[in-house]
Amino acid sequence: GAVVSQHPSWVICKSGTSVKIECRSLDFQATTMFWYRQFPKQSLMLMATSNEGSKATYEQGVEKDKFLINHASLTLSTLTVTSAHPEDSSFYICSAIKPYSNQPQHFGDGTRLSIL
């Protein structure tokens, strides 16, 4: 079964709205989670690394004030797209690493964000 849950799976909102996406690890504690963005027919692009209890590490070119990340607990990271515009429309995917295991990173099922 799924080990990483992402919510919502799909959101449509007006331009200027802020949208929060949640990523939860279901049966393990994840000190580190990752947020990706995926455009149609393109591969995943890492946006930021979310660290529990500390600031997220953003990849070059990703606006930290635009994409707010909060990793307040060991099982939850949130990505807030602030003042969203149509160009922010994309598929956002999170992943988490199960500590002390050889398992690959577990991905959530993604959030389809459509800004009108």
Add this chain to the structure above:
Amino acid sequence: KNQVEQSPQSLIILEGKNCTLQCNYTVSPFSNLRWYKQDTGRGPVSLTIMTFSENTKSNGRYTATLDADTKQSSLHITASQLSDSASYICVVSPHETSYDKVIFGPGTSLSVIP
């Protein structure tokens, strides 16, 4: 520059047929290579992982190969099913635990038709 390339970009095959997807990489150093399956509108799911010393890894009808000398990998799907329709992504890691450094290929979109 670290890169992962995949071919073909897209593929259509008849149900029951076999197919092989290719992955070439120029990542260095190299720790492991993974193949993921991503259904439309879903997150990627791991199929196989291979390290430098492994040549072949199977997972049911999926068989991955790795040639670390030529930096090539393939994913062979046997007796394809309609549910195999998805994007297959090759992912290369330069370090075992540096997940923020992994490089994703662009994927191969596979369509299995009846």
